[in-house]
Amino acid sequence: MSTLNERMFITTLEREGIDIKVNGGIVKGFFRINNSGEGKQFATLYTAIDKVNQGDLVLIDTIPLIAQKVITEESTVYQKSTLQKCNQLIEIMVKNPLDNTKATLTSFYGISDDISQSLKIDSDIITSQSSLHLQLPLTSQSKNILLNDRLYVGGNQMAWKVNDMIEQNGVIELHLTRSAIDTTYDDTTNGIADRWRYETKPSIYTTNITESTVTLNQDDTSQLTVSVLKDGVAMTETPTINWSVSDTTIASVDSTNTIKGLVVGCCEVSGSYKATDNDIAIGDTVSVTVNAKPVVADIVVTPAYNETSDYKLKQGYSAVTFTCSIDGVTSPVWNITLNNNGVASSYYESTIDNGLGTFTCKCVTRNANLIEYDISESTTGKTAKYYVKLASMVG
Known part of the structure; x- marks a missing residue:
């Protein structure tokens, strides 16, 4: 049977506590933010008993934190947890444990050392002796991270390799060293190592419109001069462009790249192309001015x-x-x-x-x-x- 204090705490928690996400679920709680003075940020969280476990990922006002310590012996009424704010969002290709030729792009919030203090620099070059400690919540997905897996931490120019790992206290501790492996298959734009070993690398299609401005009268038409580059090389045949008009009451554009003036006004016409949804489209824009149709005299x-x-x-x-x-x-x-x-x-x-x-x-x-x-x-x-x-x- 619950005590009066327990019932009062639960009632107050339900009435005044805020919604906090714990591993995707919602928990009522009270919290306060504490700064360590060392650039680290901690929070103390009070919840009902058995709502948070060590290593859980907690979101407070969209801020990700990892539960470092859970204290229950202080009180039989509430649970006190110490959380540390995550300073990394890691994206890594996690291999399928049943087929290592396949991998899934997976994101993890994590806590790393101060990277600037972890780098070993010789003649302005970051050496392979650089090492880094990274902590992730222990989940069914993070358990599939393997030795020698590669990942980016601290920016898209920082590739690291898993040199050792330890699972304890609800987290997985990764010990990383700088990776000198060829980055040919890395998605360096988004900081994802070895992505193109398992996924098709997208092509970049750049649409260029020769005209920067077009002026025409109502009911008149003007054809645009358009070219498309695929990965920097001009396509021999210009594909069908995807057009958009900022104000479709002023002008229209058809599949032949022809603009038609509809009513007096100004708008922008933008065009782009990509072969598949995974490709990257870089578009171009032309400014269009439509003037009133001139009054024509009789014959x-x-x-x-x-x-x-x-x-x-x-x-x-x-x-x-x-x-x-x-x-x-x-x-x-x-x-x-x-x-x-x-x-x-x-x-x-x-x-x-x-x-x-x-x-x-x-x-x-x-x-x-x-x-x-x-x-x-x-x-x-x-x-x-x-x-x-x-x-x-x-x-």
Whole structure:
């Protein structure tokens, strides 16, 4: 039967204690942080009995600590634990105990010596005589760490080898020496030794966009010039780029690397590529400005249509000469004539390109007194009607 003090402590703990993670589970507790004055940080944790064991990994406000000492004889009401703050996060390829050709990337919080005090330096070179002590929680995963396994501690340039190990008091003590082994298979970017012995090394794809800025009008398009490097070597064929637009209401971009202006505004278009999810993609960005679509004048035909003017046509001769213009761009002349059989050339459909604008003149209606034309200009999309009034068709 629990005592009154025990019941009071448990009630207070449940009401006022904070949630603390112990080996992934939640425990209620009280704690205080203590500084040793030697750069080490400790905490004293009070919990109910049998909630924390020596070597347990404890997270207090996301701070990782390892239980160094657990005291129960002080009280039958609470358990007092001394914790030390971890100063390392280790990532190591832990071999499969049933198949050492396979390994799994595993992370451990740990406590190491002061690395700067552990290095032996000769002529500015860190020698293999350097040694380091590392403490990890003893778990089913850390038990699979083997002698001669390699790991990085204290930065991505610090590879070490397991020279000895001891399991005691809920922790595994690793004694490390500097590793002079070839780092060909090391992931030096992330500080993971021998990673590429067991995993496929990712390729680095770098996307380059020639244009740094693009300015276009609403409804206009502009094609980007894009190239991709794989591990620093240009790919012979540019793959399909993955595009993103900071504001999809302003501009869009399609699989042909073509930007289209939608509404007035500014945005950024970013592109990248990688062959697999494990590859590394380095993208590029272009700044896009979309301006208002310019107002285009109407098509002007010369001479202007006049209901009171009649045009007489004679076989084999030009009767009337016309031109089309828009915003100062003028087409070559075009004529209405009668051939030797008295058939008016107004039946033709003619495209007239002056190099700046393309005009199409098409006869859509003809009778004895009137010829009707549809005129269009492809660059601006403008259209117009034009009529030629005939006095008579004479030979």
